[in-house]
Every structure is written in C-alpha cells, then in structure tokens.
Amino acid sequence: MGDRREDLAAALAEVERRIGDACRAAGRSRSEITLIAVTKTYPASDVRLLAELGVSHVGENRDQEAAAKAAECAGLGLTWHFIGQLQTNKVRSVASYAHMVHSVDRPRLVDALGREAVRAGREVDCLIQVALDAEPGEGGAGRGGAAPQEVPALAGLVAKTEGLRLRGVMAVAPLGEDPSAAFARLRAVAERVREEHPAADVISAGMSGDIPQAVANGATHLRVGTALLGRRKPFVR
Numbered sequence: 001m002g003d004r005r006e007d008l009a010a011a012l013a014e015v016e017r018r019i020g021d022a023c024r025a026a027g028r029s030r031s032e033i034t035l036i037a038v039t040k041t042y043p044a045s046d047v048r049l050l051a052e053l054g055v056s057h058v059g060e061n062r063d064q065e066a067a068a069k070a071a072e073c074a075g076l077g078l079t080w081h082f083i084g085q086l087q088t089n090k091v092r093s094v095a096s097y098a099h100m101v102h103s104v105d106r107p108r109l110v111d112a113l114g115r116e117a118v119r120a121g122r123e124v125d126c127l128i129q130v131a132l133d134a135e136p137g138e139g140g141a142g143r144g145g146a147a148p149q150e151v152p153a154l155a156g157l158v159a160k161t162e163g164l165r166l167r168g169v170m171a172v173a174p175l176g177e178d179p180s181a182a183f184a185r186l187r188a189v190a191e192r193v194r195e196e197h198p199a200a201d202v203i204s205a206g207m208s209g210d211i212p213q214a215v216a217n218g219a220t221h222l223r224v225g226t227a228l229l230g231r232r233k234p235f236v237r
C-alpha cells in the first residue's frame with residue numbers, strides 16, 4: 001500500500017501544474033482562482049491530509065456525508081462548499097456547516113435556505129446553479145440548475161433574502177458538448193448577473209476533465225475531485 005499523503009501531495013502538485021498552465025494560457029493570475037477539493041466518497045482522513053497540504057476549500061455533494069466530515073474536521077479552518085442537488089428537507093443541516101452553496105436553483109430552496117441560515121445565526125454564500133444543456137427543461141441527467149433565462153430573477157431573490165449572500169453562478173458542463181462553448185454561455189449569464197449585483201463575481205466551473213476550458217472562460221472556483229483523490233467507486237455518484 002502506498003502512502004496516502006504522498007499520493008495526495010503528488011496529485012495536488014499535478015493539479016496545481018495544470019491550473020498554472022491554464023492561467024498562463026488564458027493570461028490570468030493563479031490568485032484569481034480558488035481550488036475546491038471535492039472529497040465526496042473519500043474519508044475525513046483525506047480531508048485532513050489535504051488540509052495539511054495547504055488545501056483550505058472542500059466540496060461535498062451529499063448532506064449526510066458532508067455533515068459528518070465537517071464535524072470531524074472542525075477546527076481545521078476549512079471552508080465547506082455544498083455542490084450537490086439540495087432537497088429542502090436537508091437545508092437545515094446544510095445551513096449549519098456550509099459556507100457556500102453552489103446549487104441554488106429554485107425559489108423554494110432560496111426561502112428555505114434563508115430561513116435556516118437566519119435560525120442558525122449564519123450568512124450563507126449562494127451561487128445560482130445554471131443548467132447549460134442545449135435542450136432546456138431537463139437539468140441534464142437530473143443534475144439540476146435553473147434555465148439561463150430564470151437566473152436574473154432567482155439572483156434577485158437571493159440578493160434580497162436575509163441570511164443569504166449572492167456570490168455568483170455555478171455550472172457543470174453538459175456531457176457530449178465542448179466544455180468551452182458551455183462555459184462561454186455560463187460567462188454570459190454571470191456577466192448579466194453582475195450588472196445588477198456587482199459583488200456577485202464568482203464563477204464556479206471546471207472539474208477534473210475541463211480545467212483549461214473553465215479557466216479560459218473566467219472561472220474563479222474549480223471543483224476538482226478525481227484528479228486529486230482518484231477515481232470514485234462507480235456505484236457511488
């Protein structure tokens with residue numbers, strides 16, 4: 001068995017090299033970009049090792065798993081990102097540990113998140129998740145997301161909801177399409193949001209497979225799982 005710490009350190013160095021290359025190609029500075037380690041399906045011990053290696057942002061997509069890891073890793077000073085589809089019955093829990101929710105995609109969720117954030121005495125950063133699929137309606141394999149034309153109204157709702165802070169937009173590149181084209185559409189949506197809400201300057205885009213395309217299209221937050229931690233078991237999402 002290899003040493004997990006060494007494996008993670010090597011993977012992190014390789015991801016940093018890729019981000020650096022992408023920044024150089026796009027004429028951007030590495031400091032404009034936040035790397036979020038997506039640790040879903042991996043244990044809290046990995047989160048701890050990544051924290052020791054200098055990672056300070058962690059992403060999770062299921063509440064039960066995220067809540068347990070956030071509790072186990074309390075005291076490490078980590079910023080927790082909730083990046084998965086969010087049911088309203090999980091909102092109370094998520095609002096208790098998440099600093100940023102990337103998957104805000106409907107008014108009912110905004111109301112529930114605001115209510116629970118206030119109850120918890122917290123302010124939760126919110127990104128509007130945008131469905132980038134060519135055919136509207138389906139959020140692409142149930143991945144969720146608001147249609148681009150719904151985003152300005154939803155952003156306005158978040159901005160005026162107590163307990164929430166509108167920070168920007170998030171998307172997952174649809175399968176079977178050039179990620180550059182999809183991320184260019186996301187950037188246009190982001191610019192429209194920023195016209196009305198200048199502080200909402202976050203673009204969460206880019207995963208292990210499409211880092212350069214995301215950086216070239218203005219991504220500020222990358223959500224990287226596989227390239228850091230390895231392939232997840234196929235039966236777990």
Ligand SMILES: *Cc1c(COP(=O)(O)O)cnc(C)c1O
Nearest residue numbers: 038061083207208223224225226
């Ligand atoms: C799992 C996940 C990621 C990370 O994907 P990788 O391809 O493993 O880097 C990013 N974003 C979301 C929403 C995810 O669910």
